[in-house]
Amino acid sequence: MIRVLVADDQTLVRTGFRVILEAEGDIEVVAEADTGTAAIRQSQLVKPDVILMDIRMPELDGLSATEEIRRHPDPPTIIVLTTFDQNEYVYRALQAGAAGFLLKDSPATRLIAAVRAAATGDSLIEPAITRRLVEQFVAPATPQALPPELTALTDRELEVLRLIARGLSNAEIATELTVAETTVKTHVARVLTKLNVRDRVQAVVVAYKTGFAPRT
Structure with missing residues (x-):
């Protein structure tokens, strides 16, 4: 089983991800977090394989949480959830050690593929995100x-x-x-x-x- 932690401050988003992922036979959502601080705490408690990390959360944002989690020994793979208006955050997430980026409105099949890829040490990067990131930050x-x-x-x-x-x-x-x-x-x-x-x-x-x- 692929153990997933979903970190997002919106209850409906977390519930939606849980329903989508747990419909698959090989994925289990072992914990949820509604703040960056809670994500760090839950990561240490449940030791997930993959974290779906929202960027904008109260107390501590997802990027700071990603940086902190990546400092710990044997950290989980982190997929950052983003939207088209967050290019600068995507760049910071890359520097923080995120292994992949996924649009929050991606189809369910893309979400499932991203989690499975991350669990095997791979990463799935939305081409649209990559293109916009490069266009803004790379000469x-x-x-x-x-x-x-x-x-x-x-x-x-x-x-x-x-x-x-x-x-x-x-x-x-x-x-x-x-x-x-x-x-x-x-x-x-x-x-x-x-x-x-x-x-x-x-x-x-x-x-x-x-x-x-x-x-x-």
């Missing part, structure tokens, strides 16, 4: 045949990076390339190592910053 680059930063990557690794930049999870990339998900995980790990980045979110930023990934 544009003139596309080149192959940016110098990416010359160490093999053809297959470049293909994987392009799909990561589209917001695909490991499972979705495996389907796209008709290979095993374990193979994709190996390629992703090599891409992160060669780019010297912490996670796939930062890899996406590199892809856009160098002009390798198109912004349209």
Whole structure:
């Protein structure tokens, strides 16, 4: 079972997420929190695998809560819930250690896929969020045949990076390339190592910053 903590100050949102997630046989909502402080406390108490973290909450906002939780040993994977008018918060969430970003009005299938991806050490990033984030915070680059930063990557690794930049999870990339998900995980790990980045979110930023990934 994938153990999930839902942190949001709106009761209806938490209830909706619980209903959607617990309709799946492999996901259980083990706790809820309506403030950032409560999210930190519940995280320590129930040890969830994944946290769905809203940004705007009373007492302590979701970004500060994310930073605090990520300081603890063996922290859970945190997916930040956001809206289109919160680009600056998304950037801060990336710096705080969030593993993924999800629009609060995303379809149920996307929410479920994000939780499952996070539970396996993967991350699912809404392409629309990534594009807006990069457009606001990353200076544009003139596309080149192959940016110098990416010359160490093999053809297959470049293909994987392009799909990561589209917001695909490991499972979705495996389907796209008709290979095993374990193979994709190996390629992703090599891409992160060669780019010297912490996670796939930062890899996406590199892809856009160098002009390798198109912004349209």
